[in-house]
Every structure is written in structure tokens, then in C-alpha cells.
Amino acid sequence: MIHPKAIKLPAGIEIIQKSKLLHDDVIDNADLRRGDVTLQKKYGKKTAVICGDYLFCVALNLVASISNKEDYLDLNMQNYMGKVCLGELNQYLNNGNLNLSMYQYLKIIDGKTAALFEASFYAGAIFSDCKETECKRYKQLGHYIGMIFQLIDDCIDFEKTVDVAKKPVQSDFEQGVITLPLIKALEDMSEFKEKASNNQVTRKDINDAVNKAGGLKFTHWVVSRYHAKSMKIINELELTESKKNKLISILNKAAHLA
Numbered sequence: 001m002i003h004p005k006a007i008k009l010p011a012g013i014e015i016i017q018k019s020k021l022l023h024d025d026v027i028d029n030a031d032l033r034r035g036d037v038t039l040q041k042k043y044g045k046k047t048a049v050i051c052g053d054y055l056f057c058v059a060l061n062l063v064a065s066i067s068n069k070e071d072y073l074d075l076n077m078q079n080y081m082g083k084v085c086l087g088e089l090n091q092y093l094n095n096g097n098l099n100l101s102m103y104q105y106l107k108i109i110d111g112k113t114a115a116l117f118e119a120s121f122y123a124g125a126i127f128s129d130c131k132e133t134e135c136k137r138y139k140q141l142g143h144y145i146g147m148i149f150q151l152i153d154d155c156i157d158f159e160k161t162v163d164v165a166k167k168p169v170q171s172d173f174e175q176g177v178i179t180l181p182l183i184k185a186l187e188d189m190s191e192f193k194e195k196a197s198n199n200q201v202t203r204k205d206i207n208d209a210v211n212k213a214g215g216l217k218f219t220h221w222v223v224s225r226y227h228a229k230s231m232k233i234i235n236e237l238e239l240t241e242s243k244k245n246k247l248i249s250i251l252n253k254a255a256h257l258a
Contacts (some may be wrong), residue, residue, distance in 0.1 A: 005066050006127035013120050015059035020084065022052035026173050035166035055227075078099070080119040087111020095176030098186055098197055105180055109150040110143070117146030137233050141247070144230040149254040151223050154179035155216055158207065174204055180222065181215030182206065188213040227255050 024030070025038040026045045032038060035194060040048035090108045094100050121142025123134040157172045158181055172179050178186075185206075186193045192209040195201050201209075230251050234244060 001174075002128045006124055008062055008113040009127065010064055010120050010141065012059040012063040013116055013123070013172065014085075015055050015062065016081070019052045019055035019059065020088075022048050022055065026052075028171075032162065032166065051185045083111040083115040087115065094178065097178060098193055100183055102180060102183055105156055105178070105183055106147070109147060110149070113150040113153075114143050114146030117149065118142040121145075134237065137237060138176065141230055142232045144226045144233070145251055145254045148223050148226045148230070148251070151180060151219055151226075152256050154181060155219055158210060158216055170203055170207075174203075180219045181210045183207040184215035184218045185213035206252050223255055227257075 026040045030038050032042045050230050087108055118139055122139040125138035157169050189209055234247050
């Protein structure tokens, strides 16, 4: 039986994610989200922002409703909220930054995406009465899977169609977002970088440069490293066969291996 508190906190985190996506769609002026028309497209940006704010309040109220909160203060959920906001802010501040390094980009997605995965895994471990060292392992596992999820999402912008992705694709650069496949091309191809800095590149130029530099192959290699680290943690945890298979399934789904 699942502890009720192990449901409330992850549910709150999921609602926060929904709130974040509503705001993301406004920032990106996105028309589609998971195959459906976005709220901002259907009802306007102001409505979408207000609804996102409301969901954020719902999530905080749900988390605050947990009894004996003092027993779980080590989770420090407010820091995760801050990490998500700062991650989004750092991405915005680096819009169009053609000098963005791989290290800087990984720091951005550590906040804007991986933080929520990390919080979810950590919360589940805490409410399962895991030992402190084991909780930290689950926390690390959540971080790795969150990084994988975002890196695969970066690749989807180049690899998939709108029908498959169920959201806008071939649009990150046009929105000013510099992702890892493109960072690889900008680092390896000075001529392409110069053209990009002068706003002289087309979508075809971008795709060709990413393919020539092996940007997608490199990003998938980074994903494979996080996947290997995740499997190492899963294999080291004391798990039933059923729980181990569920964790592997989540990991592989994030990596699009399932």
C-alpha cells in the first residue's frame, strides 16, 4: 500500500509541472502541447498565465496539507521551486547566446527540468522511510533521469515531426533557445557560427550544421552516459524485482528506449 503522503507530494510536483508548461507555452508562443491546442492559443496569454499561477497555488496548498511536516523538512521543497525558476530565467537570459558552453547548458537544464524529477524521486524515498544514504541515491537517480528527459527533448526538436512530437518542432533556435546539438555545431564550425551571429542562417543551414558536426549523435552519447550512471544506481539499490523493473521502465521511457 502506498503511503498517502507519498501521493500528495509527487501530485503537487506534477501540478507544478503543469503550471510551468502553461507559462512555457506563453513564453514560446506555442500553439500545440501534447497534440492539443495550448491554453494560451485558445483563450489568450493572460488567461494562460493566471491559470498557471492558480495551479502553482493549488500545488503549494496540496504540499502544505501534509501532516507532521517537521518530519520532512530535509526535503527542502522551496529550494526546488527556486531551482526551476532560476533555470528558466537562466535559459531566457542566454537566449541567442551563441557562446553558451555545454557546462552552462547542463546547469540550465539541471534547474529547469531535472530539479522536478529529483524532487519527485527524493520525496518518494523519504516517505518510504528509506535510510538517508538510500534517499540520496534516489535523489541522484531522479536528477540523472531528468537530465536525460531534457536532452532527448532537445533531440526531438531536430528528429521528429509535429505529428510525432505532438508539439512544435524545428523551433528552439527560432525561439532563441540554444540546445546541446546546436552547441556542438557552434563549437566545431566557426564559419557556421559566424553566419549565425550575423543572422544569416536558415533552418536548413542549422539542420545541416548539426548533422555535419554530429550534434545529435553527441547528445545521444551524453544521454547514454547518464543512462549508465542511472543503471548503476538502480543495480546498487536493494529492490524487489518488480520495483527494479519499474525504475528501469521509467528510465528507458525518459531515454525513449521503451
